[in-house]
Amino acid sequence: MEAGEIARFLSYIVLLLTSVALFVSAGHIPSSMFETLGAGAVPRFVFGTIILVAFIAVVDSLRKIPRDAWDRFGADTLRWVKSRFLVLLCFGIFVLYLLVLPVLGFSLASFAFVLAIQVLLMPRSPVTILIAVFVALAFSFGLNALFADVFNVFLPRGDLFHG
Amino acid sequence: MDSLLSALSQIFALSTLTFMLVGTVAGIIAAAIPGFTVTMAIVLTLPLTFNMDPLQGVAVMLSVYVGGLTGGLISAALLGIPGTPSSVATTFDAFPMARKGDPGRALSLGVWASFFGTLISTAVLVVAAPPLAVFAVKLGPWEYFSLIVFALTIVASLVGSSVLRGLLAGLIGLAISTVGADPILGRPRFDFGFEMLETGLPFLVVLIGIFAISQLLSEVEDARTVRSGASLVTGAIDFKTFKVMKEVLMSPVNLARSSVIGVLIGALPGAGGSISNLVAYDQAKRASKTPEKFGNGTPDGVIASESGNSATAGGGLIPLIGLGIPGSAVDAILMASLMVHGISVGPRLVLDHSDLVYGMFIAMAVASFMMLIVSVLSMRLFLRVAAVPKWLIVPTVLVCCVVGAFALNNRVTDLYLLGFVGLVGYALRSLGYPLAPLVLGVILGPIAETNLRRALMTDGDPTLFLTRPISLIFLIAAVLAIAWAVRNHIKTNKNNGKNAQDAS
Numbered sequence: 054m055e056a057g058e059i060a061r062f063l064s065y066i067v068l069l070l071t072s073v074a075l076f077v078s079a080g081h082i083p084s085s086m087f088e089t090l091g092a093g094a095v096p097r098f099v100f101g102t103i104i105l106v107a108f109i110a111v112v113d114s115l116r117k118i119p120r121d122a123w124d125r126f127g128a129d130t131l132r133w134v135k136s137r138f139l140v141l142l143c144f145g146i147f148v149l150y151l152l153v154l155p156v157l158g159f160s161l162a163s164f165a166f167v168l169a170i171q172v173l174l175m176p177r178s179p180v181t182i183l184i185a186v187f188v189a190l191a192f193s194f195g196l197n198a199l200f201a202d203v204f205n206v207f208l209p210r211g212d213l214f215h216g
Numbered sequence: 217m218d219s220l221l222s223a224l225s226q227i228f229a230l231s232t233l234t235f236m237l238v239g240t241v242a243g244i245i246a247a248a249i250p251g252f253t254v255t256m257a258i259v260l261t262l263p264l265t266f267n268m269d270p271l272q273g274v275a276v277m278l279s280v281y282v283g284g285l286t287g288g289l290i291s292a293a294l295l296g297i298p299g300t301p302s303s304v305a306t307t308f309d310a311f312p313m314a315r316k317g318d319p320g321r322a323l324s325l326g327v328w329a330s331f332f333g334t335l336i337s338t339a340v341l342v343v344a345a346p347p348l349a350v351f352a353v354k355l356g357p358w359e360y361f362s363l364i365v366f367a368l369t370i371v372a373s374l375v376g377s378s379v380l381r382g383l384l385a386g387l388i389g390l391a392i393s394t395v396g397a398d399p400i401l402g403r404p405r406f407d408f409g410f411e412m413l414e415t416g417l418p419f420l421v422v423l424i425g426i427f428a429i430s431q432l433l434s435e436v437e438d439a440r441t442v443r444s445g446a447s448l449v450t451g452a453i454d455f456k457t458f459k460v461m462k463e464v465l466m467s468p469v470n471l472a473r474s475s476v477i478g479v480l481i482g483a484l485p486g487a488g489g490s491i492s493n494l495v496a497y498d499q500a501k502r503a504s505k506t507p508e509k510f511g512n513g514t515p516d517g518v519i520a521s522e523s524g525n526s527a528t529a530g531g532g533l534i535p536l537i538g539l540g541i542p543g544s545a546v547d548a549i550l551m552a553s554l555m556v557h558g559i560s561v562g563p564r565l566v567l568d569h570s571d572l573v574y575g576m577f578i579a580m581a582v583a584s585f586m587m588l589i590v591s592v593l594s595m596r597l598f599l600r601v602a603a604v605p606k607w608l609i610v611p612t613v614l615v616c617c618v619v620g621a622f623a624l625n626n627r628v629t630d631l632y633l634l635g636f637v638g639l640v641g642y643a644l645r646s647l648g649y650p651l652a653p654l655v656l657g658v659i660l661g662p663i664a665e666t667n668l669r670r671a672l673m674t675d676g677d678p679t680l681f682l683t684r685p686i687s688l689i690f691l692i693a694a695v696l697a698i699a700w701a702v703r704n705h706i707k708t709n710k711n712n713g714k715n716a717q718d719a720s
Contacts, residue, residue: 057647057648060646060647061381061647061648064643064647064649065384068384068388072391075391075406078406079394079405079406082403082405083403085401085403087401087673088400088401088669088672088673089669089672089673089676090668090669090672091403092398092400092401092403092405093405094669095394095398095664095665095668095669096391096394096405096406099387099390099391099394099661100391102387103384103387103388103391106380106383106384106387107384109380110380110381110384113380136437137437138439139436139437139439140433140434140436140437140642143433143436143610144433144638144639144642147429147614147635147638148635150618151618151631151632151634151635154618154628154631155628159619163615163618166611166614166615167611167612167615169611170607170610170611170614171607171608171611174436174606174607174610174611175605175607175608176607184608185608188608188612192611192612192615192616193615196615196616196619200619200623206623206626207626208619208622208623209622209628
């Protein structure tokens with residue numbers, strides 16, 4: 054509970070600091086002689102409001118965090134990361150998929166990705182593995198064919214084979 | 217009379233009805249895929265209608281539209297991912313209802329509410345199009361800006377457990393919308409030298425990343441449940457079709473109010489289903505005797521959201537037919553399809569092509585019946601999604617998200633953005649930030665900025681926002697929305713404190 058509040062407190066701080074930087078940056082956007090507000094006015098207004106709300110949130114959050122919670126923060130964070138191991142692994146594979154997609158092409162990369170995630174998450178048995186291979190084929194080569202032939206949308210073909 | 221008969225004969229031709237049926241099914245399926253929006257489905261339909269008669273083409277596109285407005289409900293109810301922005305509020309109650317073991321009822325409620333919402337909006341379109349169009353055209357940039365402020369404060373104060381985090385999420389959305397060329401003079405802003413950022417962050421990619429990717433990642437948090445092969449939604453699959461129809465009709469006030477809200481918001485250019493479902497939901501919650509049940513799977517929430525978003529279809533056609541002003545991206549595509557056939561869309565459309573206008577009215581009604589029949593007959597197929605385990609859903613929907621994000625601009629860089637936004641979305645979700653205000657901020661930011669700057673270019677006096685009556689009403693409503701949310705927050709905290717004291 055406290056670890057969550059400390060994480061939220063840190064998120065308010067990040068928002069506050071980023072908004073201050075972008076507020077200053079928006080001040081350098083040139084104004085226009087044709088209108089009262091320039092291109093930088095709305096960003097300044099938005100980031101100014103974020104600064105105000107984030108500041109209130111920081112004060113509100115500090116009030117809610119017990120003093121001893123800070124000592125436990127490191128251990129609690131580590132425990133949270135461990136409990137989200139599967140999420141982080143899936144996201145890592147997803148990022149890898151996005152990176153290799155332009156190289157291998159949509160069909161091959163998607164086949165490997167769908168199969169890998171399924172094998173990672175499923176209760177493994179000969180039947181489920183057969184289903185996984187079929188689904189991976191349908192959502193890679195099948196989807197590619199559907200989009201190319203029906204919608205005339207051509208998904209990445211891959212530099213490796215068509216470069 | 218001749219025009220009406222001509223329209224009837226064109227719509228009820230076998231070929232038109234067949235194409236409309238295909239369009240309805242395609243719309244439902246497309247919107248059920250997270251990231252595959254109704255707009256995208258209609259854009260993809262447009263080239264297919266070039267060889268059709270003008271009315272046939274528009275009728276098919278309207279079928280895709282009506283089907284799509286309902287299709288968003290499927291993933292909203294079963295996966296907790298709004299298939300389209302117009303079904304964001306549907307997730308608030310339909311998803312908890314499905315998770316509690318009543319997915320069939322959640323879907324059935326949404327389908328019937330959508331059906332009645334579309335019918336009511338078509339009736340209003342036919343009867344009240346001229347006066348509503350006159351009202352909508354009287355609104356200036358002051359009123360539009362205030363309306364957007366109102367919409368944003370509603371959603372920020374409506375969702376989540378913290379008003380502060382709701383406001384911050386909405387503001388983050390507005391901040392994202394300031395990236396790229398400014399909407400009035402095209403000056404570059406916050407592109408940091410990246411070519412992709414010069415035109416701004418594509419909102420569809422942000423929408424898919426924030427909602428879909430983060431939701432899918434959160435589905436695999438519990439390794440034991442995932443590996444057990446459990447499905448996303450559990451419970452008996454029972455639609456209770458006619459029982460639910462009666463249930464929807466037993467809430468006539470909610471249904472009528474939400475539909476009228478949908479029509480009114482749909483008639484305002486720039487405001488569409490993405491706002492109407494939230495406003496209708498908010499109004500239903502405020503009017504309810506049991507507002508605490510909202511967000512926990514109450515039928516009234518599903519009825520309000522779905523009838524509210526479906527009713528925008530008819531509302532959006534009001535300024536399009538009456539004035540030639542498209543109310544939304546979908547209406548703009550409909551307008552383009554008519555222009556391809558050499559038909560000029562404007563105030564003279566009703567006079568010069570009355571058969572076409574009547575035909576559009578009839579097509580809306582026919583499409584809503586088709587949507588109902590297709591949904592009721594094939595809902596068991598859609599519910600198969602409920603029986604599919606997470607290990608199948610997560611990777612396949614992730615691939616659909618990638619396709620949706622890529623197909624928009626055919627840019628690989630959009631996919632990297634998708635991954636980044638997905639991670640940010642997951643972090644925000646884990647930290648308890650509501651995501652709906654963020655997405656609404658991204659969509660409404662450029663419209664708000666354009667209207668604010670246009671208002672001050674027209675007249676430099678900023679007090680006009682407060683002295684123009686309609687603008688003032690929207691701003692007062694915005695302040696009241698925040699005050700109401702803060703009051704509720706304080707009240708809940710006091711009750712929690714009291715309960716804790718009693719317990720000790």
